[in-house]
Each structure stands twice: as C-alpha cells, then as structure tokens.
Amino acid sequence: xxxxxxxxxxxxxxxxxxxxxxxxxxxxxxxxxxxxxxxxxxxxxxxxxxxxxxxxxxxxxxxxxxxxxxxxxxxxxxxxxxxxxxxxxxxxxxxxxxxxxxxxxxxxxxxxxxxxxxxxxxxxxxxxxxxxxxxxxxxxxxxxxxxxxxxxxxxxxxxxxxxxxxxxxxxxxxxxxxxxxxxxxxxxxxxxxxxxxxxxxxxxxxxxxxxxxxxxxxxxxxxxxxxxxxxxxxxxxxxxxxxxxxxxxxxxxxxxxxxxxxxxxxxxxxxxxxxxxxxxxxxxxxxxxxxxxxxxxxxxxxxxxxxxxxxxxxxxxxxxxxxxxxxxxxxxxxxxxxxxxxxxxxxxxxxxx
Amino acid sequence: xxxxxxxxxxxxxxxxxxxxxxxxxxxxxxxxxxxxxxxxxxxxxxxxxxxxxxxxxxxxxxxxxxxxxxxxxxxxxxxxxxxxxxxxxxxxxxxxxxxxxxxxxxxxxxxxxxxxxxxxxxxxxxxxxxxxxxxxxxxxxxxxxxxxxxxxxxxxxxxxxxxxxxxxxxxxxxxxxxxxxxxxxxxxxxxxxxxxxxxxxxxxxxxxxxxxxxxxxxxxxxxxxxxxxxxxxxxxxxxxxxxxxxxxxxxxxxxxxxxxxxxxxxxxxxxxxxxxxxxxxxxxxxxxxxxxxxxxxxxxxxxxxxxxxxxxxxxxxxxxxxxxxxxxxxxxxxxxxxxxxxxxxxxxxxxxxxxxxxxxxxxxxxxxxxxxxxxxxxxxxxxxxxxxxxxxxxxxxxxxxxxxxxxxxxxxxxxxxxxxxxxxxxxxxxxxxxxxxxxxxxxxxxxxxxxxxxxxxxxxxxxxxxxxxxxxxxxxxxxxxxxxxxxxxxxxxxxxxxxxxxxxxxxxxxxxxxxxxxxxxxxxxxxxxxxx
Numbered sequence: 001x002x003x004x005x006x007x008x009x010x011x012x013x014x015x016x017x018x019x020x021x022x023x024x025x026x027x028x029x030x031x032x033x034x035x036x037x038x039x040x041x042x043x044x045x046x047x048x049x050x051x052x053x054x055x056x057x058x059x060x061x062x063x064x065x066x067x068x069x070x071x072x073x074x075x076x077x078x079x080x081x082x083x084x085x086x087x088x089x090x091x092x093x094x095x096x097x098x099x100x101x102x103x104x105x106x107x108x109x110x111x112x113x114x115x116x117x118x119x120x121x122x123x124x125x126x127x128x129x130x131x132x133x134x135x136x137x138x139x140x141x142x143x144x145x146x147x148x149x150x151x152x153x154x155x156x157x158x159x160x161x162x163x164x165x166x167x168x169x170x171x172x173x174x175x176x177x178x179x180x181x182x183x184x185x186x187x188x189x190x191x192x193x194x195x196x197x198x199x200x201x202x203x204x205x206x207x208x209x210x211x212x213x214x215x216x217x218x219x220x221x222x223x224x225x226x227x228x229x230x231x232x233x234x235x236x237x238x239x240x241x242x243x244x245x246x247x248x249x250x251x252x253x254x255x256x257x258x259x260x261x262x263x264x265x266x267x268x269x270x271x272x273x274x275x276x277x278x279x280x281x282x283x284x285x286x287x288x289x290x291x292x293x294x295x296x297x298x299x300x301x302x303x304x305x306x307x308x309x310x311x312x313x314x315x316x317x318x319x320x321x322x323x324x325x326x327x328x329x330x331x332x333x334x335x336x337x338x339x340x341x342x343x344x345x346x347x348x349x350x351x352x353x
Numbered sequence: 354x355x356x357x358x359x360x361x362x363x364x365x366x367x368x369x370x371x372x373x374x375x376x377x378x379x380x381x382x383x384x385x386x387x388x389x390x391x392x393x394x395x396x397x398x399x400x401x402x403x404x405x406x407x408x409x410x411x412x413x414x415x416x417x418x419x420x421x422x423x424x425x426x427x428x429x430x431x432x433x434x435x436x437x438x439x440x441x442x443x444x445x446x447x448x449x450x451x452x453x454x455x456x457x458x459x460x461x462x463x464x465x466x467x468x469x470x471x472x473x474x475x476x477x478x479x480x481x482x483x484x485x486x487x488x489x490x491x492x493x494x495x496x497x498x499x500x501x502x503x504x505x506x507x508x509x510x511x512x513x514x515x516x517x518x519x520x521x522x523x524x525x526x527x528x529x530x531x532x533x534x535x536x537x538x539x540x541x542x543x544x545x546x547x548x549x550x551x552x553x554x555x556x557x558x559x560x561x562x563x564x565x566x567x568x569x570x571x572x573x574x575x576x577x578x579x580x581x582x583x584x585x586x587x588x589x590x591x592x593x594x595x596x597x598x599x600x601x602x603x604x605x606x607x608x609x610x611x612x613x614x615x616x617x618x619x620x621x622x623x624x625x626x627x628x629x630x631x632x633x634x635x636x637x638x639x640x641x642x643x644x645x646x647x648x649x650x651x652x653x654x655x656x657x658x659x660x661x662x663x664x665x666x667x668x669x670x671x672x673x674x675x676x677x678x679x680x681x682x683x684x685x686x687x688x689x690x691x692x693x694x695x696x697x698x699x700x701x702x703x704x705x706x707x708x709x710x711x712x713x714x715x716x717x718x719x720x721x722x723x724x725x726x727x728x729x730x731x732x733x734x735x736x737x738x739x740x741x742x743x744x745x746x747x748x749x750x751x752x753x754x755x756x757x758x759x760x761x762x763x764x765x766x767x768x769x770x771x772x773x774x775x776x777x778x779x780x781x782x783x784x785x786x787x788x789x790x791x792x793x794x795x796x797x798x799x800x801x802x803x804x805x806x807x808x809x810x811x812x813x814x815x816x817x818x819x820x821x822x823x824x825x826x827x828x829x830x831x832x833x834x835x836x837x838x839x840x841x842x843x844x845x846x847x848x849x850x851x852x853x854x855x856x857x858x859x860x861x862x863x864x865x866x867x868x869x870x871x872x873x874x875x876x877x878x879x880x881x882x883x884x885x
Binding site: 095099103107108111112115118119122126128129130132133134254255257258261262265 | 672673675676784785786787788789790791794795797798799801802809811814815816817
C-alpha cells in the first residue's frame with residue numbers, strides 16, 4: 001500500500017528532475033536519499049510503536065494537548081490536501097500533454113476525484129485490498145522497463161561522481177520528494193494488525209521495493225538517453241517507450257500511461273482518505289464519507305481554478321515540497337522527542353502515585 | 354416412484370409433527386362434534402370453491418373432503434375406498450396411515466396441501482390422508498448448464514425431489530435441511546441446506562436472520578428470495594450463485610457454503626459466492642487438470658474481452674490511431690473510412706442489434722429461433738457492412754464480444770457482462786484509453802467493495818490468499834486441494850488427506866524392481882485432455 005502511494009506521479013518525471021541537478025550521478029542521489037529516509041522511517045515506527053492504539057491524529061492531541069493537537073492535525077490535513085491537489089494537477093497536465101490534448105481539464109480531474117472518493121468512502125479494508133490487487137500492475141510497468149534494457153548503454157552512467165558531492169546532495173533533496181508517501185504509515189499503523197516487528201519489516205520491504213523501482217526507472221532512462229539528450233526530455237521513460245514498436249502495438253507508451261494512471265489514482269485516494277480521516281478526527285464525527293466529498297469537491301474547484309497555469313503549478317509544487325520537508329522529515333523527529341518526553345513524564349507521574 | 358412416495362410421505366409427516374406441536378397449546382378453531390358445523394366451516398373458509406369435493410359416506414354420518422384438483426384419485430381409491438369396499442376394515446379410522454387432529458385450521462392447511470380429510474358425526478376427530486398428486490418432470494440435465502462429462506441430472510420443480518438428489522450425494526447425518534415458509538398467500542416452502550460441522554455457524558445465523566425477516570405476499574422463485582437477502586441490491590453483479598445442477602450444489606455444500614432452494618423452481622441459490630465461482634464449471638473437475646486450467650483461463654479472459662473489447666476498439670480508432678502498427682494502419686483506415694457514423698455510434702447500434710437477436714431467439718420456439726439467428730446474424734451482418742453503415746472490423750469486434758460473454762457458465766452473469774459494455778463504450782468514445790481505465794477502475798473498486806454474506810466478492814484475489822488461488826485462475830490436481838477455500842469460511846479446514854499415498858508406498862516397496870510401463874498421469878494427459 002505504501003508502495004502504491006509512493007509510486008505516483010513522480011516516477012515519470014523523476015529521472016529528469018534528478019538529472020537537472022546531479023546529471024548522470026542522479027542515481028547515487030536516489031540511493032542516498034533512500035538510505036536517509038530509512039532512518040526517518042524507523043523514527044516514525046518508534047513513535048507509532050509507543051502509541052499502538054492511536055492513529056496519527058489522535059496522537060497529536062495526545063502529545064500537544066487538545067487544541068494544539070487539532071491545529072497540528074489541521075495543518076497536516078491542509079498539507080495532504082495540497083499534495084492531493086498537486087497530484088491532480090500533474091496528472092491532468094500529463095494526460096493532456098500525452099494522450100488527450102483537447103479534453104478539458106475539469107473532465108480529467110473529475111474522473112480522478114470520483115474514483116478517489118468512491119474508493120476512499122469504502123473504508124480502509126477495501127482500499128488495502130484494492131491496492132494489493134493493483135500492485136500486480138507495477139509488475140507490468142517493470143517488465144516494460146525491462147524490455148527497454150536491451151537498448152541500454154552503461155557508458156552513459158560514466159564518469160561516476162562527476163557532478164561533485166554538493167550537487168549530488170542537492171539531488172538527494174530532490175529525490176526525497178518522491179518518497180513522501182511514507183508518512184502514511186504513521187496514520188495507518190494503528191489500524192493494521194500484526195506485531196510491531198512484523199510491521200517494521202513490512203514497512204522496510206515496501207520502502208526498499210519503491211527505492212528499487214525508482215532506481216530501476218532512473219537507471220534505465222539514464223542509460224537509454226545520453227547525458228545531452230536527457231536535458232531535453234522531461235519524461236524520459238515515456239519518450240523511451242515511445243521509440244519502441246512491438247509487432248502487436250506500436251505505441252507502448254500509451255499503455256504505460258494507462259497503467260501508470262492506476263498508480264496515480266491510488267496515490268490520490270490515499271491522500272484523500274487520510275485528509276478525510278484527519279477532518280473526521282478534528283471534528284469528532286463519524287461521517288468520514290462526507291469529509292471525503294468535501295475534500296474532493298474542494299480540490300476539484302481549486303484544481304479547475306489553477307488549471308494549466310504553469311506558474312502557479314510550479315509555485316505550488318515548490319511550496320508543497322518545502323512543506324513536505326517540514327511535515328514528513330523533521331516533524332517525525334519532533335514527534336519522537338515529544339513522545340519520549342511525555343512517556344518519561346508519565347512514567348515518573350505513575351511512579352509518584 | 355415408490356421411493357419418492359416414501360420420501361414424500363415421510364417428509365410431510367415430519368412437517369406435520371412440527372405443526373401439531375406448534376399448535377398444541379391453543380387450538381383456535383376446535384372441531385365440533387356436529388359434522389354439519391365442521392363441513393360448513395370448511396366450505397365457508399374456502400368460499401365454496403368448486404373444486405372442493407365433499408363426499409358423504411355412511412348415509413350422511415361421515416364425510417370425506419378433498420380438493421379434486423390437488424389429490425391423486427388413484428391414491429384416494431387405493432388407500433381409502435378400496436379397503437372400505439373390500440370390508441377389510443371397520444371404518445376410516447382404522448386405516449393405518451391416517452393422522453388425526455382436533456383443529457379445523459390444521460385441516461384447512463392439510464387440505465391445501467392436497468390431503469383428504471375425513472370427519473364423522475358425533476366425533477371431534479379429523480383424520481387426514483396424504484393423497485397429494487404431484488406432477489414431476491424427469492430429473493433431466495438443465496438446458497442452460499450443460500456439461501460434456503459428469504453427472505447429467507438436474508433439479509426439478511419439486512423441492513422434495515431436489516433434496517433427495519442432494520441427500521443421495523451426501524449420505525451423511527450432518528447434512529441438515531431447514532424449512533421456512535414464505536409468502537402470506539403462496540405459502541412457499543423454502544429449504545436452507547447446509548452441512549453441519551463444515552459450514553460456519555455465524556454464516557448460518559446470518560442467513561437465518563435475513564431469511565426470517567422476509568415478509569411478502571408472494572415468494573415464487575429464488576429470484577425473490579435472492580433480492581430479499583442479498584447484500585447489495587444496487588450492484589450489477591449477482592451476489593449469490595444460482596444453479597440447477599445437483600453436483601454443483603453438493604460441491605459447494607461440501608466447501609461449507611449454504612444452499613437455498615424453494616418449492617416450484619429448480620434454481621438453487623448458493624451463498625456466500627465469489628466472483629470466481631461464476632467462472633467455475635463442473636466440467637473443470639472432470640477433465641485433466643491441464644485442460645481444466647486452460648479452459649478456466651480462457652473463461653477469465655473472456656471477462657475482459659466481453660467487457661472491454663468494443664471499448665478498446667473504439668478508443669483506438671477514434672483516439673489512438675497511432676497505437677496500430679504501421680502495416681495494419683492502411684487496412685483499418687480503409688475499412689472505416691467510408692462509414693458515415695462515428696465508431697461509438699456504430700458500436701452501440703451493433704451491440705443493441707446483437708441483444709435484439711438474442712432476446713428474440715430465446716422467446717421463440719426452437720426452429721424459428723434458429724431462423725432468427727441466421728437472418729439476424731448472417732443476413733443483417735453482411736448487409737449492414739455492404740450498405741456501408743457499419744465497418745466490417747466493428748462486426749468482428751462486436752461478434753467476438755457477444756461470443757465471449759456467452760462463455761461464462763452462469764447465464765445471469767453473462768447478461769451483466771454485456772450490460773457493462775455500454776458504459777465502457779461511452780467512456781471510450783469520449784475519453785479514449787483514459788476513459789476505459791477509469792471505467793475498469795470503477796468496476797474493480799466496486800468489486801472489491803462488494804461482499805456476499807460477509808465474504809469479500811473478489812476473494813481470494815483481494816484480499817489475497819495465495820493458497821486459495823489453486824482453484825481460481827488455475828485448477829490444480831484434485832489431490833492437491835487439501836484444504837477448503839477460505840472464502841467459504843468453513844470451520845472444518847481439512848478437506849482430504851494424503852490420497853496418493855499409494856504412490857509413495859509403491860515406490861518404496863518396489864524400489865528394487867523397476868517397472869516398464871508408465872505411472873498413470875505420465876502418458877494419458879494428452880489424449881484425455883483434448884476431449885473438449
């Protein structure tokens with residue numbers, strides 16, 4: 001499930017974004033960021049382990065008093081909605097660029113939102129089942145990429161470390177973005193059955209799978225296009241697949257996009273679900289479905305408003321990204337510290353009694 | 354027939370016993386000692402219906418009442434009149450098979466069931482004789498679920514015969530039948546059948562709870578029962594498998610599911626059912642397992658073809674022409690170039706025409722039905738292409754779709770498949786591949802969401818139970834299906850032990866003596882498997 005959330009919009013554009021910064025050493029950045037995030041993941045796991053009964057939003061109220069917790073939760077909901085919006089916008093842009101140039105933007109977003117709301121309303125169990133089922137599709141994406149390996153040229157990866165450490169570290173920042181989905185483990189932790197260690201194992205497996213998947217995508221596209229070519233192709237995977245022709249079908253990239261859309265839909269649904277869940281716990285009601293509709297409707301309106309405006313899109317992207325750093329990377333450590341303190345406090349309190 | 358008769362009588366008696374004990378506490382309309390009052394009461398209750406016969410005997414001292422439309426005259430004479438005439442016995446009360454009551458309401462019930470009722474002046478005793486006439490057809494193979502190899506018997510309209518067919522196949526004390534009475538007017542007997550000790554008690558309680566809440570004037574077919582108790586009535590997908598095959602019912606009972614049958618219909622409902630159950634056929638288990646797997650894969654592919662092929666075609670020709678390889682582009686283009694209408698209109702028209710032909714063919718008598726098929730399929734199909742209304746590629750696509758939808762072993766499911774084609778065609782016509790993907794996503798989400806009596810509809814795929822995939826996409830050899838599938842929620846997990854132990858024994862004992870001929874399975878797979 002985490003895998004599905006992570007592999008979202010990112011996978012298509014990631015190689016390019018990485019390349020802009022770190023040139024052919026982008027894959028090193030990716031690897032480093034994967035390792036760093038592992039630490040964050042473990043931190044998250046530690047927090048979640050301490051409060052196994054509570055989901056993230058309840059945890060907030062626990063740690064930062066009632067209103068403080070609600071404010072924090074609300075900020076998070078806003079952040080999740082923003083990420084969801086970003087997915088919507090990127091998706092709309094991608095589809096209109098590659099497949100349906102003449103279709104109005106609102107139709108595409110409406111489709112995605114309706115699927116998302118429908119799925120999010122069915123509850124976590126159904127979402128999880130659905131994700132497990134469609135993760136089989138990743139295999140197809142994987143095979144398609146595997147096919148293109150026959151054209152690869154490892155020489156393009158050389159010379160290693162050419163970009164320099166500073167550039168690579170900048171690439172790390174960029175790469176971290178694509179992993180932001182991991183945050184949902186904190187929210188879903190309490191709702192999944194199993195032992196703490198098993199859960200950690202699952203989380204790490206999922207993380208490494210995603211990392212591997214990205215790495216594969218990046219390496220394949222780097223080796224397919226030369227360093228100079230990479231500068232001009234914003235979605236290298238698609239361009240790469242476009243060049244192939246199978247005896248049965250000519251444009252394999254269209255199929256790639258179709259399958260990729262499923263990934264996007266699932267990752268959008270996750271954000272929709274968790275923001276709906278957050279609103280639900282902020283307002284203390286049981287009507288999650290209503291909030292899903294509200295979130296969906298709100299993002300629809302804003303998405304139409306923004307439309308294909310690249311400037312706003314870029315601004316929003318960078319805003320979300322920066323917020324993402326705060327929310328997904330630094331905050332877990334704050335959480336961890338807080339929960340340690342509170343735990344100690346409680347322990348001493350308990351001893352005093 | 355003697356056997357059936359015994360079964361009949363036996364079961365009716367049991368029903369009676371239950372009712373007797375139910376009514377023992379308070380008798381609403383006790384019979385009177387005056388014969389006239391009793392007879393008048395009965396006549397009045399039946400509104401002097403013309404087929405209610407009152408036969409006065411013993412010079413007006415006793416009366417035999419029955420519905421001439423319900424009783425078997427032969428039985429009536431054999432069991433009542435002949436013994437009396439021959440003077441073997443003193444009176445009607447000495448006839449051994451009589452059951453007695455003092456309740457006129459019960460007499461009404463038993464009259465409606467086709468019994469004859471005998472009353473005597475000066476006595477409150479009412480004797481009832483089971484002389485019901487039943488008209489049954491033979492237990493022929495159901496025409497909508499034919500198979501090549503395996504049992505060829507099917508259910509009939511008589512509930513007792515149907516239960517008999519099941520009991521003959523499961524001769525075990527744990528096979529349990531529970532009767533329910535539904536329909537205030539029709540008073541239909543509905544039987545809930547399960548195997549105690551395999552079926553989940555929670556499931557039984559749930560089915561029972563839902564069945565009891567049925568309140569309707571008429572329950573005349575399993576379709577009624579189905580719509581009353583299924584989880585989601587707005588879903589296009591049937592959530593209970595219905596079948597007319599005893600072997601299929603027995604197989605499912607032994608997996609821990611329950612069967613619901615009703616009097617007057619050969620169709621049996623099976624719950625809980627999953628999506629993949631609709632794609633299993635009894636044939637699969639009679640073939641070599643390679644062949645069974647192959648055919649099952651073909652069936653599952655047919656799901657995708659039936660739902661998605663027209664949409665896919667439309668998406669390609671109207672949006673993504675670039676998907677077609679270079680060598681094919683010219684042919685495709687030339688075939689659709691001269692068509693005046695957009696592909697989506699073409700497809701909708703053709704799909705509707707196929708539905709028309711099918712529907713017309715079903716209702717008409719066999720010979721005319723075939724004529725319709727030929728006229729509709731061949732003549733119209735050919736003419737429509739020549740007239741330039743529809744491209745010949747579209748004909749191929751639509752015909753393939755229709756055929757694929759008929760591959761599903763369940764009739765109602767195939768109708769649903771063809772129904773689902775329409776929204777996908779519209780989506781493909783407006784949004785191309787994107788539309789199709791979203792359509793499929795919606796269907797998939799819906800399927801994942803759907804539950805049948807607490808069992809996820811798409812299990813064992815979502816939630817994934819790898820062990821249970823042995824009987825969905827593939828069919829592994831039967832001796833490997835050691836455990837019951839999880840989706841039926843059977844409480845007894847193990848279904849069979851080591852059934853091929855002999856092979857190990859053989860190898861170990863005859864180790865020193867090599868055999869020349871092959872072991873079974875090594876050589877015969879080819880020839881047997883190709884029967885179909």
